[in-house]
Amino acid sequence: MSRLEATLQAIDELHKQDPKTVDGKAEELTYAEHCSRWLDRLAPDASEELQIAVRSQHLCRWEIPRKDYPMDRTGYLKWRTALGKLHADKAIAVMQAQGYEQESCERTATIIRKLGIKRDAEVQTLEDCACLVFLETGFLAFAEKHSEEKIISIVQKTWAKMSETAQQEALKLPFPDQALALLNKALN
Structure with a gap:
């Protein structure tokens, strides 16, 4: 198994912990699989960092419920920012455990947090x-x-x-x- 495959498998193990299910399958795992399928169509030669970022976009999302933030636009934006950091931190931890270099981890975090959208x-x-x-x-x-x-x-x-x-x-x-x-x- 390649380092990328091991990383994606470890990410999927985290997704499987999602308490919400759809047809008996963890909701965020299903979401991640859909995202990866679209990535294969849009960018079949995607970098490992992009593949990991796409698979990690909602990683452990259930840990930060929307209800913990005010139900207005400001609360929504704060929630989304907190989620971006959570997803990136979780993905980086998995990547580091698989031996990825810091530069790759930081690049993946940038993609997950959507920094530079429309320019990157x-x-x-x-x-x-x-x-x-x-x-x-x-x-x-x-x-x-x-x-x-x-x-x-x-x-x-x-x-x-x-x-x-x-x-x-x-x-x-x-x-x-x-x-x-x-x-x-x-x-x-």
């Missing part, structure tokens, strides 16, 4: 994977719970974070008619 191709690719997973697996459930106005706003924000390549991939997703109508409304 690897950070952008991680964001593209996250956005595509949301649109593919979470959008319909989100749309069922929120007003049309909120849905349109979230789609527009998601779309703005994506690269042109990811946007083109998103347009290929098999959305039901109702979801497609909302997407079209948001994008036109």
Whole structure:
């Protein structure tokens, strides 16, 4: 087993500790697998650091519940910042245990924390994977719970974070008619 494979396996072992499950499988492990699948499509020759970052994006997310922060925009942003640090710290610990150099660990942390998005191709690719997973697996459930106005706003924000390549991939997703109508409304 390569160092990368051992690292990804160790990350998945942490994901398996997620108390939330979907169809009997840890929710964050399922999310990580979806993200990695999108990475394989968007960047089949991705660096090890990017592969680890994509797989670690929600690593141990359940340790910092959203409810622990004020339910406003400021609270949300503080929560997201805390999560980014947690995910990066956990990934670095796994990488160090597998013998990765400090430079690789720091690069992975930069990608996970999304520092330099829109200026850093690897950070952008991680964001593209996250956005595509949301649109593919979470959008319909989100749309069922929120007003049309909120849905349109979230789609527009998601779309703005994506690269042109990811946007083109998103347009290929098999959305039901109702979801497609909302997407079209948001994008036109």
